[in-house]
Amino acid sequence: QVQLVESGGGLVQPGGSLRLSCAASGTIFSATVMAWYRQAPGRQRERVARITSAGTAIYADSVRGRFTISRDNGKNTVYLQMNGLKPEDTAVYYCNTFIIPKEYWGQGTQVTVSS
Numbered sequence: 001q002v003q004l005v006e007s008g009g010g011l012v013q014p015g016g017s018l019r020l021s022c023a024a025s026g027t028i029f030s031a032t033v034m035a036w037y038r039q040a041p042g043r044q045r046e047r048v049a050r051i052t053s054a055g056t057a058i059y060a061d062s063v064r065g066r067f068t069i070s071r072d073n074g075k076n077t078v079y080l081q082m083n084g085l086k087p088e089d090t091a092v093y094y095c096n097t098f099i100i101p102k103e104y105w106g107q108g109t110q111v112t113v114s115s
Contacts, residue, residue: 002026002104004095009109012085016113020080022095022106030073032099036080038091038111045094049080063089085113 008020020036031053039045049069051057057069066084071077078095090113095106 002097002099002102004097004104004106006093006095006106006109009093009111011112011114013115014086014113016085017081017083018085018111020082020093020109020111022078022080024076024078024095024097027097027099029076032097034069034071034078035096036069036078037094037096038089039094039108040088040091043091047096048093051078082111085111087113089113 003025005023012018033052035050036048037045038048048063049059049067051069051071068081070079092108092110094108097104
């Protein structure tokens with residue numbers, strides 16, 4: 001059974017930074033593509049960043065240059081470093097992976113950017 005557990009969310013002022021972590025279990029982590037999504041109130045869930053098993057990353061236009069996704073295969077963990085946070089980054093952030101034939105989600109961690 002694949003499990004994803006996020007941590008690291010919280011309240012931060014505009015311009016601040018947070019690092020989210022997602023610990024994975026029950027899968028061959030090093031072989032999986034991992035992603036971070038977010039969902040703000042009243043909005044659809046959107047993909048923020050994705051990283052392949054080889055470490056190739058892609059980002060949503062709204063976060064490119066501010067957020068960095070990375071992974072530590074030895075720790076079965078994927079990270080999302082968020083710098084230059086804006087109020088519009090406020091959302092619940094979810095860790096995600098797809099292992100045929102099923103998609104897996106973590107429970108989410110709240111990020112609130114406010115002064």
